[in-house]
Amino acid sequence: MSNVLLCVGNSMMGDDGAGPLLAEMCAAAPKGDWQVLDGGSAPEREVAAIREMKPECLLIVDATDMGLEPGEIRIVDPDDIAEMFLMTTHNMPLNYLIEQLKEDAGEVIFLGIQPDIVGFYYPMTEKVKAATEVVYQRLEGWVGDGGFERL
Known part of the structure; x- marks a missing residue:
């Protein structure tokens, strides 16, 4: 099975660093059968690599303002992202x-x-660090939506 995990975010922007933190965790101790790409704040740079890999599953993880409590995790239907006007700090709309x-x-x-706080040089909050750890732990043995609720 070929799975790709694309971690998105800016580690210099507080909670927006959830994606890069997840990529670091996976680099230090891989979980499951995932090829991990740290897309940073310009994930579009990884398009060619992903196209070459032709993954069965592409999991994109990013800090996303969904109007929930800080640290909550949800699967967002990719078709709904444009209509939701999700906050993003990235160069290209996701x-x-x-x-x-x-x-x-x-x-x-x-x-x-x-996220809770997204701003230059703010530290990542404990709730977002804990949420990132939850995602990391579920990568091993991932099935379907990984057990996460849909938004």
Whole structure:
């Protein structure tokens, strides 16, 4: 099975660093059968690599303002991202990126972690660190939506 985990975010922006933190955790101690890419704040740079891999599952993890309590985690339907006007700190809107990759991946799952504080040089909050740990632990043995609720 070929699975790709695309971690998105900016580690210099407080809770927006959830994606890069997840990539660091996976680099230090891989979980499950995932090829991990740290897309940082410009995940579009990874499009060519993902297309080449042709994953069965592409899991995109990013801090996402969904109007929930900080640290809550939800699966967001990729088709709904554009209509939700989700807060993003990235160069390219994620719905555009996902649209580009849908034809190259069997399934695209977008997993959002609700941030609390997103600002330059703020530390990541404990709730978002804990949520990132939850995502990390569920990577091993991932099935379907990984046990996460849908938004």
